[in-house]
Every structure is written in structure tokens, then in C-alpha cells.
Amino acid sequence: xxxxxxxxxxxxxxxxxxxxxFYCHVAVVSGHGIGVNYGRxxxxxxxxRRSVELIRALGAGSVKIYDANATVLRALAGTHTTxxxxxxxxxxxxxxxxxxxxxxxxxENLVPYHPATxxxxxLVGNEVLSDxxxxxxxxxxxxxxxxxxxxxxxxxxxxxxxVGTTLAMDALASGAxxxxxxxxxxxxxIADAVVRPxxxxxxxxxxxxxxxxxxxxxxxxxxxxxxxxYALFQGGADGYHYVDPGTGLRYTNxxxxxxxxxxxxxAKLGYPRVKLAIAETxxxxxxxxxxxxxxxxxxxxxxxxxAARMAxxxxxxxxxxxxxxxxxxSLYNEDLKPGPGTERHWGMYxxxxxxxxxxxxxxxxxxxxxxxxxxxEKDAPYKGPIWCVLSEAARKEMNETAVGDALTYACGxxxxxxxxxxxxxxxxxxxxxxxxxxxxxxxxxxxLRKTGATCYFNNLAEQTIKDPSKCPxxxxxxxxxxx
Numbered sequence: 436x437x438x439x440x441x442x443x444x445x446x447x448x449x450x451x452x453x454x455x456x457f458y459c460h461v462a463v464v465s466g467h468g469i470g471v472n473y474g475r476x477x478x479x480x481x482x483x484r485r486s487v488e489l490i491r492a493l494g495a496g497s498v499k500i501y502d503a504n505a506t507v508l509r510a511l512a513g514t515h516t517t518x519x520x521x522x523x524x525x526x527x528x529x530x531x532x533x534x535x536x537x538x539x540x541x542x543e544n545l546v547p548y549h550p551a552t553x554x555x556x557x558l559v560g561n562e563v564l565s566d567x568x569x570x571x572x573x574x575x576x577x578x579x580x581x582x583x584x585x586x587x588x589x590x591x592x593x594x595x596x597x598v599g600t601t602l603a604m605d606a607l608a609s610g611a612x613x614x615x616x617x618x619x620x621x622x623x624x625i626a627d628a629v630v631r632p633x634x635x636x637x638x639x640x641x642x643x644x645x646x647x648x649x650x651x652x653x654x655x656x657x658x659x660x661x662x663x664x665y666a667l668f669q670g671g672a673d674g675y676h677y678v679d680p681g682t683g684l685r686y687t688n689x690x691x692x693x694x695x696x697x698x699x700x701x702a703k704l705g706y707p708r709v710k711l712a713i714a715e716t717x718x719x720x721x722x723x724x725x726x727x728x729x730x731x732x733x734x735x736x737x738x739x740x741x742a743a744r745m746a747x748x749x750x751x752x753x754x755x756x757x758x759x760x761x762x763x764x765s766l767y768n769e770d771l772k773p774g775p776g777t778e779r780h781w782g783m784y785x786x787x788x789x790x791x792x793x794x795x796x797x798x799x800x801x802x803x804x805x806x807x808x809x810x811x812e813k814d815a816p817y818k819g820p821i822w823c824v825l826s827e828a829a830r831k832e833m834n835e836t837a838v839g840d841a842l843t844y845a846c847g848x849x850x851x852x853x854x855x856x857x858x859x860x861x862x863x864x865x866x867x868x869x870x871x872x873x874x875x876x877x878x879x880x881x882x883l884r885k886t887g888a889t890c891y892f893n894n895l896a897e898q899t900i901k902d903p904s905k906c907p908x909x910x911x912x913x914x915x916x917x918x
Contacts, residue, residue: 468493468494468495468496468742468746468795468796468797468798469495469496469497469741469742469745469761469762469763469796469798470495470496470497470498470499470517470519470760470761470762470763470796471490471493471495471497471498471499471762471763471764471765471766471783471796472498472499472500472501472714472715472762472763472764472765472766473486473490473498473499473500473507473765473766473767474500474501474764474765474766474767474769474772475500475501475504475507475767475769476769476771476772477767477768477769477770477771477772477786478770478771479770479786479787480767480769480786481786481787481788482506483504483506483507483509483510483511484510485788486507486510486766486767487510487511487514487516489766489784489788490516490766491514491516493783493794493795493796494795494796494797495516495796496516496517496796496797497516497517497518497519497555497760497762498511498516498517498518498519498762499518499519499521499556499558499714499762500518500519500520500521501521501561502520502521502523503520503521503522503544503545505547505548508520508548508552508554509548509552511552511553512548512551512552513551513552514553515553516553517553517554517555518552518553518554518555518556519554519555519556519557519558519762520544520545520554520556520557520558521557521558521559521560521561521601522540522557522558522559522560522580522584523560523561524560524561524563524566524569524573526540527559527560527563527572527573527576527577527580528572528573528576528580530559530576530580530583530584531576531577531579531580531583532576533583534583534586534587536583537580537583537584537586537587538583538587538590540584540587541557541584541587541588541591542587545557545588545593545596546591546593549593549596550595554596555595555596555597556596556597556598556599556643556645556760557584557588557596557597557598557599558598558599558600558601558645558714559577559580559581559584559598559599559600560573560577560580560600560601561601562601562602562603562647563577563600563602564577564602564603564605564606564622564625564629564630565602565603565605565606570624574625574628574629575628575629577600577629577633578629578632578633578636581598581599581600581633581636582636584598585598585636585640597640597641597642597643598636598640598642599637599642599643599644599645599712600633600645601645601646601647601714601715602644602645602646602647603646603647604646604647604648604649604693604696604697605622606621606622606625606630607619607620607621607622607696607697607700608620608621608622608623609696611648611649611652611653611693612653612656612657612692612693613696614677614692615679615680615681615682616679616684616686616692616693616695616696616698616699616753617679617681617682617684617695617699618681618699619696619697619699619700620700620703621700621703621704626704630704631704631705631706634701634704634705634706634709635706637706637709637710638706638708638709641710642710643709643710643711643712643759643760644697644701644709644710644711644712645712645713645714645760646693646694646697646711646712646713646714647713647714647715647716648690648693648694648697648713648715648716649715649716649717650666650688650689650690650693650716650718650737651666651717651718651719651728651729651737651777653666653689653693654666654689654728655726655727655728658727658728661689662674662675663728663733663814665677665687665688665689666688666689666737667688667718667733667736667737667740668687668688668690668736668737668740668741668744669736669740670687670688671687674687677692679695682753684752684753685752686752688744690716690741691751691752694711694713694751694754695751695752695753695754697711698711698751698753698754699753710757710759711754711757711759712759712760712761713759713760713761713762714762715762715764716741716761716762716763716764717734717737717738717763717764717765717781718733718734718736718737718738718781719734719777719780719781720733720734720735720768720780720781720782720791720792721768721776721777721779721780722775722776722777722780722813723775723776723777723821723890723898724813724817724821724898724900725816725817725821725898726775726776726777726813727813727814727815727816727817728813728814729776729777729780729813730809730811730812730813730814731791731792731808731809732808732809732810732811733811733814734781734791734792735791735792735793735794735805735808738763738783738794738796739794739795739798739800739802739805741761741763742763742794742795742796742797742798743798743799743802744798745758745759745761745798746797746798746799747798763783763796764781765781765782765783766782766783766784767782767783767784767785767786768780768781768782768784768785768786768791769781769782770786770894771894773889773891773893774889774891775889775890775891776890776898779894792808793805793806817900819900820900820902821898821899821900822877822898822899822900822901822902822903823876823877823879823880823881823890823896823897823898823899824873824876824877824896824897824898824899824903825838825869825872825873825876825895825896825897826894826895826896826897827897829894829895829896830869833868833869835868837893837895838868838869838872838895839868839872841872841875841876841892841893841895841896842868842871842872842875842876844892845872845875845876845878845879845892846875846879848879848883848888849878849879849882849883850882852875852878852879852882853871853874853875853878855874855878856871856874856875862874872895873903876890876892876895876896877903880896
């Protein structure tokens with residue numbers, strides 16, 4: 436088992452020091468500043484050519500997209516911005532089974548745009564090892580698919596494109612917040628079966644381990660013990676810090692802890708030299724009432740400090756000076772992303788192309804030159820009642836079919852979710868789609884939120900702290916009280 440083969444933390448630390456010189460000369464991704472993730476799960480964002488202009492206005496040196504969209508790749512041609520493209524999870528098994536299929540994918544999705552579009556990374560799947568529904572189909576085929584794609588690129592004499600994959604922090608046995616970092620290991624179900632072959636491939640091809648690392652989520656779950664400033668790179672030399680008892684390494688921010696945890700876990704599998712890259716990181720600029728810390732002030736602080744840090748002092752305590760590709764999430768607030776409110780509020784731009792807050796991803800702009808930011812909201816947990824209702828936007832642009840379908844779904848879940856709005860019942864009136872939808876959304880969410888239900892309904896619902904009516908109080912599922 437992997438645990439029995441793991442090197443003690445102090446021994447692993449010694450290995451890192453032996454290879455410190457190696458990391459000091461690793462080149463950063465070409466371009467002026469760190470990169471940006473260009474997601475498009477939205478119905479109202481600017482077209483690709485305008486988006487490329489906005490990316491360049493940020494000072495971004497690179498961009499990552501979640502597919503190989505032809506229009507986006509053509510818009511990036513000639514910009515000197517390096518680009519990362521992605522193979523969807525659902526075709527990994529096919530590419531692993533057939534070298535011809537992998538070569539066909541490269542021929543159709545990469546070759547027509549390279550080198551006019553400076554494709555730098557070909558990422559095979561997105562957080563594949565976090566999706567247990569594809570554990571049998573995709574996990575054992577991830578590295579074979581990467582090998583087939585690498586072979587296709589080599590046969591075509593395309594040596595400038597590196598093959599990788601993105602993994603979330605839950606690839607570690609202790610999840611996103613292993614303390615101390617030196618004790619981190621990979622999950623037993625993937626360590627030997629998937630991660631070790633992956634590291635062997637990355638090491639042999641001089642590629643990177645791409646990790647999605649979000650201090651925001653770690654802080655929200657540990658906000659009583661981890662200061663917000665520590666998560667925002669604002670701990671400072673005299674501020675809060677953490678010392679790893681196994682190595683003596685001193686940490687002044689949460690991201691470094693997370694990155695070094697991955698590095699130590701890789702070393703325990705025998706691969707201390709595999710380079711790290713940050714595929715996604717960032718901070719939400721908004722969220723639901725029951726989500727703390729998501730606001731423009733914190734988002735600006737995190738991303739500005741991240742850019743300045745990577746420009747001034749790349750690397751981590753275990754890997755000093757190691758430059759790495761970094762991609763901030765994300766370019767836009769994406770309104771069609773499901774889940775809690777923060778999912779739709781990671782952008783540096785609103786959907787209309789205006790900035791949520793000014794930022795320079797080169798990291799060279801002095802902090803004092805930025806205009807004042809709004810006061811932070813929801814840095815402490817909200818205490819009070821919350822309801823889930825039909826959103827104001829959905830009311831104004833009423834789509835009876837969409838709202839009716841969502842209402843039907845809500846009423847089909849739970850236990851007696853919509854009994855009170857049946858004909859003759861106490862909340863039947865007013866007998867309108869909007870009123871019934873608000874009741875159904877609220878009743879569904881109050882009853883099922885503890886099992887993962889969200890106030891979303893295909894972007895038709897929103898949370899409110901204003902009591903929408905007396906009826907929700909007359910049901911067993913009427914009000915969420917946050918304490």
C-alpha cells in the first residue's frame with residue numbers, strides 16, 4: 436500500500452532541498468502575467484473576440500478554456516497569449532482505447548490552430564478523479580489516453596505542447612486542508628492505481644501536475660480557526676502563520692499550505708521533481724446569504740495579492756523559487772452554473788464586460804493605485820431567516836414553461852412539498868404560476884437543503900431575507916434560520 440511506502444516528512448523535506456536548484460530555473464508560462472480561466476457556462480457573456488480583448492486588458496499572459504472551441508481558438512490566434520485546451524471527460528475512455536482516435540482528436544482540435552494560436556497545454560479531463568460515477572470507465576484509462584495524445588503530438592513533431600490533467604484537492608486522503616502539509620498523502624483508492632502512473636508520465640514528459648486549489652473553501656469550513664487575512668495573502672511577516680511540526684517550514688498563507696501538501700504527497704510516491712501548476716484558484720465576488728466571505732473586496736484582495744506574489748516571490752516554502760503556471764478562476768460571472776450562489780460569482784468581469792473590480796494580473800500595479808473597494812459583506816455568518824423564491828429577473832421575463840417545469844420538479848421531491856398550494860388548500864391563493872413557484876421553491880429547499888439541495892432551479896430562483904408571505908410560516912418547511 437502507498438502508506439507503507441511513504442517517506443517520513445523530514446526525509447521528504449530533505450529530498451525537496453536536494454532539488455531546490457532544479458526548481459529555481461523552471462520557466463513560467465509565457466506572457467506578462469498569470470493566466471485566467473475563460474469559462475462560458477452563461478447565456479449573456481461577450482463573444483470570443485471581445486473576450487480576448489478583455490483578457491489582454493487584465494494583463495493575463497495565458498488563458499485556459501474547458502474545451503477546444505474553434506471560434507475561441509481562432510480569436511486567440513496571433514495574440515501571443517499561451518492557451519490551454521481541454522479534452523472532455525466523457526471521451527477519455529475512447530482516446531485510451533484507440534491511438535487512432537487520439538490522433539484524430541489532435542488532428543481536428545489542435546492542429547488546425549497551432550502554432551498561430553499558441554497552444555501550450557493539452558489537459559485531458561477536468562477533475563476526473565473527483566467524479567466517482569466514472570471511476571470504472573475513466574480513472575484507469577486516464578493515463579493511457581494521455582499517452583496516446585502525447586504520442587500523436589510527438590509523431591506530428593509538436594513538441595511545444597505538454598499533456599496534463601487537472602485534479603482537485605480531494606485527490607489527497609485528507610482533502611483540501613491537510614495539516615501538517617508534510618503528512619499529506621493521496622487517497623488509497625487512486626494512489627497506486629492512477630496517481631503513480633500519472634506522475635511517472637508527467638515526470639517522463641517534463642509536464643506539470645495541475646491542481647485546482649481554492650483557499651476560499653478551506654477558509655469557509657475553518658473560519659473560526661483560520662483568519663481571513665491568512666487566506667487572502669495578508670498575514671504578513673508579523674501576522675498569523677503556521678509552522679509544520681514535521682519540517683519546521685513556516686507558512687504565511689493558506690495557498691502555500693495546499694500546494695506543499697500536494698508536493699509532499701507526490702514525493703511519497705517517489706516523484707519529488709514533478710512540477711506543479713495551478714489550474715484554478717480564485718475567490719468569489721458574491722454568493723448566497725448562507726455563504727460567508729464572498730464579496731468583491733475579498734475577491735479583489737485575493738487575486739491582486741496572488742498576482743503580486745507570483746510576480747515577486749514564486750514558489751512555496753518547500754519549493755522556494757519554483758515558478759509555475761497559474762490560472763485565476765474566472766473571467767466572467769457565469770450565470771448558468773448550477774449549485775450555490777458562489778458558483779455564479781467568480782468573475783473578474785460581469786457578463787456585460789464591465790469590471791467587477793480593477794486588477795492587474797502582471798502583479799506590478801502598486802496596491803495604493805487602486806480605487807477604494809466597497810465594504811465587505813458577509814465576512815461573518817449571517818444569523819436570521821432565509822427564504823428561496825422565484826427571482827426578480829424571472830418574474831420580469833416570465834417564461835411560463837420554464838417556471839412551470841421547475842415548479843413541477845420541486846413539487847415532485849420531498850414529502851408533501853406542495854400540499855399547501857393544491858386547490859382549496861391554505862396557500863393556493865393567489866393562484867398564479869409565480870406565487871406557486873415561490874412557495875414550491877421555498878418548500879423544496881427548506882426540506883432538502885441539508886442533503887445538498889440548492890436555491891437555483893436553472894437560474895430561476897434566488898435567496899431572500901425578506902419574508903415573501905405568511906404562507907411559508909404555516910408549513911413545516913417554511914424558513915431556514917441560520918444561527
